[in-house]
Amino acid sequence: MAHAIEAPATITAEGPTSHTQNQGLALLYGLDAEQIEMLRESIDPRRVGKDGKGFSHLEAWDVRRRLIQIFGFGGWSFDVKTTELASHVAEEKKGRNGTYTAHTVVYRVVGRLTIRNRSGVYLTHFDDGAAGDATNFPSLGDAHDMALKTAMSQALKRCAVNMGDQFGLSLYDDGSIQPVVATAAERYRAAALKVWDDPDGLLQVHADAKRAGALEAKVPGHDGKGTVVLGAWIVARGKELRQAAQGGVTERSAA
Incomplete structure (x- = not known):
């Protein structure tokens, strides 16, 4: 049987940035921001x-x-x-x-x-x-x-x-390595990867993430290494696709 402290309903893990999210959770759970970041x-x-x-x-x-x-x-x-x-x-x-x-x-x-x-x-x-x-x-x-x-x-x-x-x-989850305890930004990252070669799909994900206030959050890059700012990462990929459509030579964003 698991015993754990539960967050009040008025406190959520979805804030404007991952830094402020982690600070808030650290205050709530008694862990520091670095520990929260590693757990997530x-x-x-x-x-x-x-x-x-x-x-x-x-x-x-x-x-x-x-x-x-x-x-x-x-x-x-x-x-x-x-x-x-x-x-x-x-x-x-x-x-x-x-x-x-x-x-x-x-x-x-x-x-x-x-x-x-x-x-x-x-x-x-x-x-x-x-x-x-x-x-x-x-x-x-x-x-x-x-x-x-x-x-x-x-x-x-x-x-x-x-x-x-x-x-x-x-x-x-059938052996998946994709996080199931995910922030809003991480969910939008996953959504962007599903439409990675579709500029219209990326535009929609960007709009949804903007409404959720998640564009400035840091998420893992395309290859899972390092971190990128969600909104800028989606925009950069959109630019690559537009340039490719116009005949330009681009490289896949792998920040």
């Missing part, structure tokens, strides 16, 4: 792997690394609240060196991820659980160790996903 970024695709079933996932060590990067060494902690040995099956099997006992062990774990601000003040916590197994281990100790570690790692990842895209929330 789309996930780096290099962090995403595939499990044995082909599903997108993050490694537990990578989740810990990102927790340290965003919240600091003392800004988070993970505590195991309960552990339960769910199953232990021992079977006699034949190996190259004769018969041996194969152990299959399953553990269930419930953990708690606690988040603190830069001053060490408690902000919130998230509880979640997971099961982990170890199959056909010849060593009973190794089987218990692997199953327990797997369950704890999975519980940590499930707790962390409550903090959004940096911790794999978007991956639940």
